[in-house]
Amino acid sequence: MYPSIMIKYNISPETIVKSSEGNVVYFDEIGYGVRSDIRGLxxxxxxxxxxxxxxxxxxLKSLDPSSREYKLLDARQRVLKILANTMYGYMGWIGARWYSYEGASIVTYLGRRTISLSIDKAKELGLNIIYGDTDSIFVDYNIDLINELIKWVSDTLGLEAKIDKVFKKILFTEAKKRYAGLTEDGSIExxxxxxxxxDWCDYAREAQYVIVKNLLEGASKDKLLNLFRDFVRRLRRKEVDIRKLIIWEQITRPLSEYKVNAPHIEVAKSLSQEGWRIKKGMFIGYIINKGSGPLYKRAVHYTKADPNYIDWDYYIYNQLLPAIVRILSPVGISEKTLESIARGGGVGLDMFV
Incomplete structure (x- = not known):
């Protein structure tokens, strides 16, 4: 939505003014306006x-989703979407060469107003609002009413709105913009x-995907708990390929500029001392070993990891468990129940509940 707002209202650092005089679209609520006599970059x-x-x-509409060309083009359109969405973030980043607090303020103000007006109109039309965030709303599927809402957004607000996805089932978590859904074609979004x-290891990510997929496809509580139990059991038995335990984090500045100790930074410093050339933008992969003290003292580069020294409990309680709690607590499976399974090495009294 933000890109559409920036296009419609011509929002760019060089078009923002504080005066309402001349060819200006002025917003009294925030005290800034946008020039309309020049086109913003x-x-x-x-x-x-x-x-x-x-x-x-x-x-893409004419291609087979499983084809190589489809996957390549789909990746390209995703990149273009990301680039478009980053324009607002860059303009509002204080470190940007073309930083504009005023411009970013106008975008967020108009975004809030657009969502608020759209929600009010949807309710007026009789649509049930399920969820809303900064740039979208989720409603019960009624194609006629939705098309009426889309037309209203276009005619009244002058913005483009469209149906992005249709979900048969959807799981919302405790935080905004964190959800999973089963689409009409059976895929998981x-x-x-x-x-x-x-910044999560592949094993925790894989477990979350498997369990949320089963949840959305209608699996019973017993099956979901058994799936989690099996993921715990494999960690307890050290049956997991250590490559699935690697945690990747990016180096975003020269190592000398880091003031806070973090696992990937300490590993990067160690590699640098051994002759590695550590550059901004690199990803450092590390594994957490057993021991006392903070994580940064127990992190080792994945090439030096030994299964006998890995802190398997860390991966159970700090990687696997939080990822599964997030998706199962909204459906009534408590963190306490999952902790019981984790502590029991895959066997817990919850299996009888």
Whole structure:
């Protein structure tokens, strides 16, 4: 939604003014306005990014989703979407060369207003609102009413709205923009959860995907708990490939500029002392070993990991358990129940509940 707002209102650092005089669209609520007599650079770039993405998405409709060409083009359109969405974030980042607090403020103000007005209209039309965040709303599926809402957004707000996904089932967690859904075609869509984040090991991510997939497909509580129990059991028995235990984090600045000790930073410093060339942008993979003290003192580069020294409990309680609690607590399976299974090495009284 933010890219559409920036295009419609011509929001760019060089178009923002504090005066309401002249060719200006002024917003009294926040005390800033946008010039309309010049075209902003950011809206111009966004228009091109969106045009290219729309072309690719149009081509995707005629391709087999399992084909190599589809996957390549789908990756490209995702990149274009990310680039478009980063325009707002870059403009609002204080370290940006083209930083504009005022511009970012206008975008978020208009975003809040757009969502609020859209929710009010959806309710007026009789749509049941399930969930809403900064740029989208989820409603019960009624195609006629949804199309009426889309037309209202276009005609009244001057913005483009469309159906992004239709879910047969969806799981919302305790945090915004963290959910998983089963789409009409049977695929699993995951947003914001550990499964799609790099700073969790593959084993925890895999477990979360398997369990949330089964949950959305209608698995019973017993089956979900048994799946979790099996993931715990494999860790207890050290049957997991250590490559699935690697945690990856990125070096975002020169090592000398880091003031806080963190596992990947300490590992990177150790590698640097051994002759490795550590550069900004590199990803450092590490594994947590047994021992006392903070994690950064127990982290080792994955090439030096030995199963006999790995802290398997860390992976049970700090990687696997939190990832599964997040997706099972919303459906009534408590953290206490899952902790019981984790402590019991895969066997717990909960199996009789």
């Amino acid at each position: 950011i809206p111009t770039i966004l228009e091109e990014l969106i045009r290219r993405r729309d072309e690719i998405r149009s081509r 995951i947003v914001g959860l550990e499964y799609v984040r790099r």
